[in-house]
Amino acid sequence: MASPDLSTEQAMPTPNESPSVQGMVRADLETREEIGRERYGTALQPHNGRDALRDAYEEALDLACYLRQAIAERPQEEVATGGQAT
Numbered sequence: 001m002a003s004p005d006l007s008t009e010q011a012m013p014t015p016n017e018s019p020s021v022q023g024m025v026r027a028d029l030e031t032r033e034e035i036g037r038e039r040y041g042t043a044l045q046p047h048n049g050r051d052a053l054r055d056a057y058e059e060a061l062d063l064a065c066y067l068r069q070a071i072a073e074r075p076q077e078e079v080a081t082g083g084q085a086t
Helices: 021-040 052-073 076-080
Strands: none
Touching: none
């Protein structure tokens, strides 16, 4: 499967009735804090003995790989129609 051309501009977003992404992120953050408290006994705090830049960089590398995988796995008709399957 050919990779999509990531050098082209996308169209402006179309308003719709979906919930805001920011609201979804806030809910996800609350869930992640809960998971952290259960798993590590504390929320993420500064001065916790870890290198936050290294943690973030490693997470960013994983994210880039997951995003590129998702792009490569999309059917080409979704790429051609801006994400709308035909």
